[in-house]
Amino acid sequence: MTDTAPPKTLWLGRWGFVLAATGSSVGLGNIWKFPYMTGEYGGGAFVLVYLLCIAAIGVPVMMAEIALGRRGRGSPVDAIRRVARESGRSGLWSAFGWMAMLCGFMVLSFYVVVAGWSVSYLWKAVTGGLQADSVDGMAAIFADNNANPWNLGFWSTLVTIATMAIVGKGVQAGIERSVRWMMPGLVVMLAIMIVYALFSGGFGAGFHFLFAFDPQKLTGPAVLAAMGHAFFTLSLASGAILTYGAYLPAQQSIGRTTLTVALCDTLVALMAGLAIFPVIFANGMDPASGPGLIFMSLPLAFAQMPFGGVVEVVFFLMLAVAALTSAISMIEATVAWLNQSHGIARRQAAWGVGIVLWLVSTLAMLSFNIGADWTLAGKTVFDWLDFLTSRLMMPLGGLGTALLAGFVLRREVVREELGLPGGAFALWQFVIRYVSPLAILVVFLDALGWLGA
């Protein structure tokens, strides 16, 4: 394949990249996964390790990804091939681009199912379908929603269509235009949730749970889960950030934009925790209730509180918006690649990918009903997509990014792209060369060990 000319698309607005990249990183990972993982791993200790991972692995790797994207100006495959060749290295490094693209696609295949839960719960919240007076009653609503593949499939299909429609419209008219109003909306809804939590009567307990550091809870599995989640929550190694970086204007600072995005993502996760746990504790519920935490315990808590019905609508709307701005970023890489390397018009590319995505996501959706026992090593299709991406492909892709940026590319190229002052560059280089790869290797080997077990 010959190198095509780099695309000229750039974000229109000064905040285009930051809004889109924050939209990508702030998602179900922050509002669904982070709270339930924190609940399962016991609170403060998990949160602390998670914060360390964001700082020591997430931020430096994100900077490297944006630099690769901007230098290569293209989809992960094209961009990595270009920058590797520019440094006189083999174009085979683009294998990491292929893996990233595949990873984004796989994440989206199960993400649309959870996003579908969110939209269906929004519908239930609006139409009064979330009435139950016990955890069992709420669990029954959740089970009912999953049991009928036509029902569940309807919601995930809806999310798939919305995602492809936005991406099909293009970077500026589709992605940038939609995040421009969805992101401010998200902030407003989150603020409403926090204020509500402040008055819930459980704020102190929730705060303590999130931030009290109990070293006994610092177990191996908690540490490893925190690292894996750091990648997921920042949308790393999935082609999303790299491809968005390809549209970043030359004069914008990669260091500053990365810090903004990572900070926003972290704040939203902590704020989601501060919005959810107080409500859980105020109603005497168990924080360790797993993936159903926000779909079972939370609606029940709302059902028992003043204005709970209204706040519930805000919550699930916020969840749906957060999921959508992430979903579009997961598939942009593939659509950009089809468009740039194969000359397929964006709209056609989007709908073509959408059909394949719909097929795979349908398999993931069936994990909750007729395919519940299509398992391998005890994991359903849904579980496998989640496990393979967060525990294997993202760490491996992050390692590839770190090696590329730390050792493979010419130092001046990376330095010029990052534009960091001397000391900051030296620190970044030390971390990306030694700290991130070692930490990633640990998570990765653990996941492999799990596979062998």
Ligand code: PFF
């Ligand atoms: N960062 C998103 C979240 O926290 O929900 C998930 C995600 C988005 C993962 C985009 C991967 C990706 F490419």
Ligand code: NA
């Ligand atoms: Na996130």
